[in-house]
Amino acid sequence: xxxxxxxxxxxxxxLEPSSQLLFEKYKNIIESTYQKYSFTPLDTPVIEYANVxxxxxxxxxxxxxxxxxxxxxxxxxxxxxxxxxxxxVAKNYNELVFPFKRYQxxxxxxxxxxxxxxxxxxxxxxxxxxxxxxxxxxxxxxxPVIIGEILNKMEIGKYVIRLNNRKILNGFFSNLNLxxxxxxILRIIDKIDKIGxxxxxxxxxxxxxxSKEIMSFISxxxxxxxxxxxxEELKIEDEIFVEGLNELxxxxxxxKLMKFNDYKIDLTIARGLDYYTGTVYExxxxxxxxxxxxxxxxxxxxxxxxxxxKKLPGVGISIGLTRLFYNLLDAGVIKDYKKPIVDYLIxxxxxVDEFTFNIYNQYLNENKKVExxxxxxxxxxxxxxxxxxxxxxxxxxxxxxxxxNEYVLKNMYDGSQKIIKL
Amino acid sequence: xxxxxxxxxxxxxxLEPSSQLLFEKYKNIIESTYQKYSFTPLDTPVIEYANVxxxxxxxxxxxxxxxxxxxxxxxxxxxxxxxxxxxxVAKNYNELVFPFKRYQxxxxxxxxxxxxxxxxxxxxxxxxxxxxxxxxxxxxxxxPVIIGEILNKMEIGKYVIRLNNRKILNGFFSNLNLxxxxxxILRIIDKIDKIGxxxxxxxxxxxxxxSKEIMSFISxxxxxxxxxxxxEELKIEDEIFVEGLNELxxxxxxxKLMKFNDYKIDLTIARGLDYYTGTVYExxxxxxxxxxxxxxxxxxxxxxxxxxxKKLPGVGISIGLTRLFYNLLDAGVIKDYKKPIVDYLIxxxxxVDEFTFNIYNQYLNENKKVExxxxxxxxxxxxxxxxxxxxxxxxxxxxxxxxxNEYVLKNMYDGSQKIIKL
Numbered sequence: 001x002x003x004x005x006x007x008x009x010x011x012x013x014x015l016e017p018s019s020q021l022l023f024e025k026y027k028n029i030i031e032s033t034y035q036k037y038s039f040t041p042l043d044t045p046v047i048e049y050a051n052v053x054x055x056x057x058x059x060x061x062x063x064x065x066x067x068x069x070x071x072x073x074x075x076x077x078x079x080x081x082x083x084x085x086x087x088x089v090a091k092n093y094n095e096l097v098f099p100f101k102r103y104q105x106x107x108x109x110x111x112x113x114x115x116x117x118x119x120x121x122x123x124x125x126x127x128x129x130x131x132x133x134x135x136x137x138x139x140x141x142x143x144p145v146i147i148g149e150i151l152n153k154m155e156i157g158k159y160v161i162r163l164n165n166r167k168i169l170n171g172f173f174s175n176l177n178l179x180x181x182x183x184x185i186l187r188i189i190d191k192i193d194k195i196g197x198x199x200x201x202x203x204x205x206x207x208x209x210x211s212k213e214i215m216s217f218i219s220x221x222x223x224x225x226x227x228x229x230x231x232e233e234l235k236i237e238d239e240i241f242v243e244g245l246n247e248l249x250x251x252x253x254x255x256k257l258m259k260f261n262d263y264k265i266d267l268t269i270a271r272g273l274d275y276y277t278g279t280v281y282e283x284x285x286x287x288x289x290x291x292x293x294x295x296x297x298x299x300x301x302x303x304x305x306x307x308x309x310k311k312l313p314g315v316g317i318s319i320g321l322t323r324l325f326y327n328l329l330d331a332g333v334i335k336d337y338k339k340p341i342v343d344y345l346i347x348x349x350x351x352v353d354e355f356t357f358n359i360y361n362q363y364l365n366e367n368k369k370v371e372x373x374x375x376x377x378x379x380x381x382x383x384x385x386x387x388x389x390x391x392x393x394x395x396x397x398x399x400x401x402x403x404x405n406e407y408v409l410k411n412m413y414d415g416s417q418k419i420i421k422l
Numbered sequence: 423x424x425x426x427x428x429x430x431x432x433x434x435x436x437l438e439p440s441s442q443l444l445f446e447k448y449k450n451i452i453e454s455t456y457q458k459y460s461f462t463p464l465d466t467p468v469i470e471y472a473n474v475x476x477x478x479x480x481x482x483x484x485x486x487x488x489x490x491x492x493x494x495x496x497x498x499x500x501x502x503x504x505x506x507x508x509x510x511v512a513k514n515y516n517e518l519v520f521p522f523k524r525y526q527x528x529x530x531x532x533x534x535x536x537x538x539x540x541x542x543x544x545x546x547x548x549x550x551x552x553x554x555x556x557x558x559x560x561x562x563x564x565x566p567v568i569i570g571e572i573l574n575k576m577e578i579g580k581y582v583i584r585l586n587n588r589k590i591l592n593g594f595f596s597n598l599n600l601x602x603x604x605x606x607i608l609r610i611i612d613k614i615d616k617i618g619x620x621x622x623x624x625x626x627x628x629x630x631x632x633s634k635e636i637m638s639f640i641s642x643x644x645x646x647x648x649x650x651x652x653x654e655e656l657k658i659e660d661e662i663f664v665e666g667l668n669e670l671x672x673x674x675x676x677x678k679l680m681k682f683n684d685y686k687i688d689l690t691i692a693r694g695l696d697y698y699t700g701t702v703y704e705x706x707x708x709x710x711x712x713x714x715x716x717x718x719x720x721x722x723x724x725x726x727x728x729x730x731x732k733k734l735p736g737v738g739i740s741i742g743l744t745r746l747f748y749n750l751l752d753a754g755v756i757k758d759y760k761k762p763i764v765d766y767l768i769x770x771x772x773x774v775d776e777f778t779f780n781i782y783n784q785y786l787n788e789n790k791k792v793e794x795x796x797x798x799x800x801x802x803x804x805x806x807x808x809x810x811x812x813x814x815x816x817x818x819x820x821x822x823x824x825x826x827n828e829y830v831l832k833n834m835y836d837g838s839q840k841i842i843k844l
Contacts, residue, residue: 003728003729003730003731004473004474004477004728004729005474005729006474006508006509006510006512006513006726006729006730007471007474007509007513008466008467008470008509008513009467009469009470009471009495009497012467012469013465013467014465014466014467014510015465016514016517017462017463017464017518017524018462020462020463020464020465021462021463023463023465024463036786036789037786038763038764038791038792038793040439040440040442040443040763041439041442041443041445041446042439042442043435043436043437043442043445044430044436045430045431045434045435045436045543046468046529046543047431047434047488047531047543048430048431049429049431051426052426052427052428052429055426066469066490066492067490068488068489068490070488070533071533073431075431086428087428087429087430088428088436090428091428091429091430092438095438096439097807097810097811102439107468109469111492111493121467121468121469134798136796136797136798138774138794138796254774257774257775257776257778257779258779258783259779259783304428306425306426307425307426307427307428308425308428309425341460341462341523342460352560352676352679353679354679356679357679357680357681361680361681364458364459367458369460370460371460372560374558374560375558376556376558385519388519389519
């Protein structure tokens, strides 16, 4: 028979067991923290009607979409978890209680050009809070607290959540009569981490005479309180600016009450997308800024305008876990992750019996990872197997041990062994 | 703007929040139990090369497949988790340590005819142990123990794991020179739960004069030990039969050592598929036999023959969680699942402050589901909201309470309330 080559598509992550164990650990940290803060799980289909999924899409997104036909149905694979959330909330509006706090952790699909570190199938881990008509600003503060708690538990180094409010930027530009250039200017500002301040200023100069004002505005520095004070001292009376500044002050006030400090107001954060209308977040690992933002999001005015006339404002954030995991490995942040899958390997010298299973069950009930070695091989080969398994401890049970109601516990790393009485 | 109707495809399960919470609870029980027994997680792509995924498929399976094109690639969505496992093991043979114990919980896709209780996207929760050349029978015993532990934790009623060995059936038929009719006869026997013994005998009569022998064979009853004794007393010398009986005895012996009793040898279990070659399992909920088998599987001689010349025997089982969940709801086994999402709702009478957050953090740190009600509404409306949320307790903080360093804890079910001192 001609064999088929067992290939996996490029751009699709498929990990070996010990990496996968770590990946699951991170996923569980994210999930349990989302749950702790009363977000409820949502699990929408991977496949949707193409016209539903693409109601809002266009341009790049539409080109990247995985589409398929089944019978007469024109279908597509989800490319994010926000559109399915919008569909779900619009569809179930009458049954849901608002504010609706949901988390969803799932794979999404984008047929991007294959590239190092780019994935076509990847996990997004999203939380969003959706309000009915209005949504209190306390949730804009809760989100950084949750992301901070997750990053602390993941133990991948220090981080900072960079916080801004789009209205402050919008109001500032409107005040300079630059509203028409705003999208373009924000797009330029968004590149500041990549191209540097000088190049940003050059590009802005080509658009307006106010490049100095813009640069000194986005360069406002100091502690969070100092930045807020300097923004106030600008005495800008533009309505949107004032609204944004008040929102930011309220969010900062909540963050103080929540005793959360690992954030920094950063006026360069714009989150290019038109989508965001208020608070915006990006998250940087301080020792690994090259990884880029590991959790981004913000507030939007209306979640589901393509499906319903209800006004549904929301605030949310997303961790792109597949990309983050890849980058953490790549940057060497994750080390020593090749943990053994089994911690105790029982080697019964003459077959298993009740004695063996008593020891096995005892370890199992103590939540230890234990296995019985049943290979039909000699002792030396079994010890070799234990080494291949990278198991820290071997439990040896022979005739002598059984008679004495004991077993040998051998440390495979230092070779020491001791007798354990039952 | 014309609105798009927010539809979900039929055959795709999308639950409301409290059902989803319960679904996640079951999924977590399954996952944590699989992990407890040292199975490692595997997460393969949902999309694979069509020629890889369909190396073995044909007939019904191939018709149900979701296929798609992306660029020049002919792709397909996985229809089970066994083929991806075969691909993975063949691909990573040199890096894996055998026996390789993996679990995978994920969605699979089958474009079946839409029908009540049939799903086109559904979760499978699989464990398999794969050996290199050989695989000890102890794993055939471990699998029912794990499934039993999961079903006990799920608290969905009594169950029995029905156990058989295909070699016993095969050997028995070979002994009657019925090997050519065996597949057909097994297919008929497989229907015994649906059509009854009389109809099974009638159908078998059309094939062979040995219908009496076959019926009395598959009707052997009694305790597990009694069945084994009766099988021995048949004194069938067919090699395959003897091998199957010895295997079954060894598995039963392990089950005794593992102190597991919730299984029953059942000679009618054949698992129609050619795939299984030794031990086979089905699992029945005793009070809800109409649900059918909730966990089925068995031993196979060779996992990945389409991808590699290595002989890789395995044993595994699968829980079809989506279908099971639907059936449990449908049969009324799951009741009272509409648990509240939030247990404590804090209503601060005059805005949030440090006092509010101290109480909030205290509840949060005790792992209680707590929320602060921030709605811009009056007290009566907030209490109405608490009722809609179905929250068991409301925490009321007013000026008085703050001055006295206390809060009111109101039980929303019986209306009682008490003062809690901080």
